[in-house]
Amino acid sequence: MIFNRKFLVKGRVRIAVHLRNSESLSLRIITRGGRALDPEAREGTTGLMASLFLHGCRGKAYEDVVEELESTGTSLYFSPSLEAIQASFWSLREFAHKVLGILRDCLEAPDFPAQELERERGRALAELKRVWDEPEEAASRIFSGKVFGLHPYSRLETVSSLRRITREDLLERFKKSFLSGSTYMALAGREEDVEEALEVLLPIFREGETPLEFPEPSPLPMRIYFYLKEDAEQTQIRMGHPSFTRAYPHYEEALVLNYILGGGGFSSRLMERIRAREGLTYSIRSSFLPMLRAGLFSISTFTRPENTLKTLEAVIDEVKRTLKEGVTGEEVEKAKSYFIGHFPLGLETPSQVVSLLSSVLFYGLGEDYPERFLEKIRALGPEDVNRMARDVLFPEKFQVVVVGNEEALKEVEGMGKVERVFPEY
Amino acid sequence: MMEFRYEILPTDFGSRVLLIPRTAPLVSFQIWVRAGSKYERPGITGISHMLEHMMFKGSRNYGPQEHARRVQEMGGEFNAFTAHDKTVYFENISPEYLEEIVKMEADRFLYPSFDPREFSREKEVVMEERKLRTDNSPYGKAEEELFALAFQAHPYHWPIIGWASDIENFSREALVSYFRERYTPSNSFFVLCGQIPDNALRLVEKYFGAWKGGKPQDPPMPREPEQRGSRRSEMIMDVKLPFVFLGFVTPGYCHGDFVLLSLIDRILTEGESSRLWQSLVHKEALASRAGGGIYPMGDYSLFFFYGVSQGEGDVEALEAALVKEIVNYELEPPELEKARNQVLAETVSSLERSYYTGISAGEGLINCGEPGTFLRQLERIKGARVEDVLEVWGKYLKEERRNTVLIRGKG
Structure with missing residues (x-):
């Protein structure tokens, strides 16, 4: 243990x-x-x-x-x-x-x-x-x-x-x-x-149970939303789609995939291309958020107004490339090394342990989950990750949200039909 | 009650290593350099921060970002931050990797590449960071304005990230020259906190042994003239909720009054029972948020307060109510006791993590020459009397020392 x-x-x-x-x-x-x-x-x-x-x-x-x-x-x-x-x-x-x-x-x-x-x-x-x-x-x-x-x-x-x-x-x-x-x-x-x-x-705690009965949401055809902020000097970008729940049997493969794509900081493909190679942003990251009845995949970044379209296209292209070409054995080994090495570091304080244990309980992961998690990670190969990638990433179904100025709006219109968003007050 | 033992050892290359052994599954390795924005000058503001970025862009034996990638492969956490008085680099890692980390750090401290193409590209990245935190954020903009207003002579006047035009204009040569001057053994020290191997000092000496450079000639630090009247700046921005920031220049981290001011900070701003929250948010419903804090720095600190209005209306009423609370010099023992407990809880909580323990000790060493400063401050807090706190309160938080930044919406 x-x-x-x-x-x-x-x-x-x-x-x-x-x-x-x-x-x-x-x-x-x-x-x-x-x-x-x-x-x-x-x-x-x-x-x-x-x-x-x-x-x-x-x-x-x-x-x-x-x-x-x-x-x-x-x-x-x-x-x-x-x-x-x-x-x-x-x-x-x-x-x-x-x-x-x-x-x-x-x-x-x-x-x-x-x-x-x-x-x-x-x-x-x-x-x-x-x-x-x-x-x-x-x-x-x-x-x-x-x-x-x-x-x-x-x-x-x-x-x-x-x-x-x-x-x-x-x-x-x-x-x-x-x-x-x-x-x-x-x-x-x-x-x-x-x-x-x-x-x-x-x-x-009173007797009873709280039902949480919802159908699992499905990815939708791509839509692009824009909110005009006239004096914005920078464009904010979010994109993603509904994804798997926490019960998904290949959760660990998805973690590794996401690390390689956009969750692994400077080790990720998105950071390497969008920040290091093309200098389009200060930060970009992707994440899976699996819940009980739904899940979410999202990418978040920002760029200069004049680079809005270039950034959007480069991000989507990188996701497509990952799907098409797959991840490599070397990338998977590095990701595994991160998760295995990082795990004990996240258990230093009582609050960190409580956070892990509450997730184990809430999602019904099982008492031996911490050990099983490490075992599963250790056993993964690139073929496992590539096999499931097509089940969890759908770049053609991204819901894209952009907040920026007039110049950014013109850029986004280069991607297709744009739906304007207005504050609800 | 609190586990805090430490040892400071000199190195054979003219630096120091602060060892804080703890039972932890990791070690936090930190390098502290006296290279913050206060050592800059107009024209090169932001160069300390730019240099911090460039330290990740490759060295003799590691390519750009390879340092970061290697630490991640170890499962470690890493980053660096630039402040007014210092730049700190750190890795939190399993102790088995310590030697490799020391080796990599030595490579970038002794043989950084500062590749010209990487320099140009990273400027763009830093400009985006500036936009994210400042130009595109009304609150970031107001904070920058508050520092510029409150500090008129001292270099705390300019932002750590630098003025946009300076970032655009400073040269790679200026960066290299700044690096050579300030990144020297005697101007830096190491902190190791957590599970420390017996050979830690030897490891540092093995890899950093060839690090050369003397003590830099610090630029003269102007003394901030005594403020003899309140100052004010107003800006129009694209905001629906107008807001106000107030700032008071107060003594630096090592000054005896600093800890008493930190108690006043808790009384006025900490939590929903604080005076500002209870008065402005709860009773009068003038603000949707209200609070504040102290930016702790070496030469001075900035005690700041803010209120975000609850409607589009009268931000002056909010400002007046904020000021009324700040200059309400009354204090009963239970309120002081509450503030004491808050500081104690915060200290114990931060000591549960090796990284934060290292940071607290490093702050003490760089500012006051004493790693245990935060515990000494805690002792002073325990002994503080109501009259001590009131004296400091009336001395620093008064109308003629007030700096106000007020942001209105366009409508």
Whole structure:
């Protein structure tokens, strides 16, 4: 075993524990059902709920909750993603007891006060505007809203959806969250601290399961979206398509493929060509993001307005070349060497171990996953990677998002029909 | 409570090695060079940062980016960063690869290529980096403006990445000359933190032994004149939410007041219970975001605050509310205790990673000549009294020392 860990099931909650003599307690709770479960036309419900957990619980006001929490030097995060909500903290041992009490109160009895809802709604509406001030953030938001087409995973909060959300919506949404059959906990720290955490937190998870039933989204024919930012001095580019889920049996092959294509920094083909050889950008990277019910492949970069078309074409050409020519044995060996060498480095801190264990639990990867992952990587050859590449990369089905100025727009029009995007406010 | 033991050893080629042994599955190998933007001059601003880029573009025995690729094959992490007072190169790797890393680092420090074609191409890349972080980002632009406004004499005035025209114009010869002057053994030191093999010093001496060069003649550092009135800059940009940045010049990292200012920083800006968040975001709903921090530098620091408005309306009201909180010189013991705990938690958390431990120690060594500075600062924080903090608060965060950058939308 690469590092100590034990797995438990208490009630229906699945738990992973890593013991070490640290001066801290790291904890992450992850529960199934994230933004994808927002009711239609009320997108943003999960986000608002997550941001309101600390805004009053068990009758205690927001100001008092955050004062008590932050007096311990602890940050407690509630982060919603498409398929999950996470609650996580890192705390000094001496304050762990207090922090656990606050987390218990906020997850068991959040008040969602109406006045606090109005305040957070106001902030969420402002954030929605601010996104369009930063070209990077605007590009990422447009991409998230377009890449899955009409699939529910494309639904984003809008001004009108945020305005519709009521306190009752939050309470209804909360009823389906943190249910014992869909909740996982990963902890790292001293045995007595871990035991106390389990004792305090386990009773709060109500019986039930959160279903997450969605069809798997498919790649769509290529579409090009453009948002005009008149004074932009740089063009932001995103492209990609729906991809495999975390249950895909060739996940490790895809990791190696992505490392070679655009995930491996200066070792990647995209970085070598787009930055080092052609000097078109400062950074470019690709990634696979596999989830429970869907997955995503994406490439992200930026360039000068006058190089927009050249960059778009070069990126797509490089993906096509990788598919056509395949990867080489030498590239695969180097990628394998990276993953095998890097793995232990990512286990230095308790928080890093907790992060790995929570993924193992959430995606049902199995208790021996860390060792199996390394074994699978070790066994890979170029033929394995090339065999699956055509199942996971479809450059002709990229959804392309470009944010830039008039010159960039003219450049993009050289690629074909362009659909203009406008802010939703 | 915290594991921090260290040893500083002189090398036979005129440098120093700081060893911080820890039980960790890795070693963080860092090279610190006194070559930051403050050692530049108008015309070559950004040359320290450009040089950092060029150090990845090949040396006598390694081609462009080969250093990076080799570290990745080891599964290691690597990068470098340029700051106002220094440039730091690092690799976090499994200890078995340490010798190869030292060998590669020595190759680029002793025999860099600085290939003219790579130099021209990398200028384009740096220009794109500048656009990403500054020219194309309203917040990056405001930050650059704030430094330029707050520092009128000292070289902290110009951005680390450099003015765009300087990046375009400085020559390869200027870069080589800057490298020869500043990248010398006595102007640099090594940090090793984590699982350190017994022969670490010997390895460094084996590969860096031929490194030559004396102590550079530092350019005279102008003293920032005492600010006797608030300064202001306003810009119109393509933003929907106007925002405001405020900055106050405060003492550098080693000054006794720095740690007390870091407590004030926590009180005003740390988390949702902080004064700025509670007042501007929560109670008055003037801001969608509000916060701040301290840019810790060697000669001075910049204590900054920001507020992003919640609507398109009155950014002056936001500015006024921000100032009101900053000059509210009141403090009760529980609030001070909260700030203390926040600093303590942050310190313990950073000590869980070898890389951050090395960085904290390096900061202490380069700025104050003492790797354990951050622990000494922690002791001072533990003993700080309400009246000590209030004295420093009133001394530095006052109206006549304020620098304001305000960004309005076009509409």
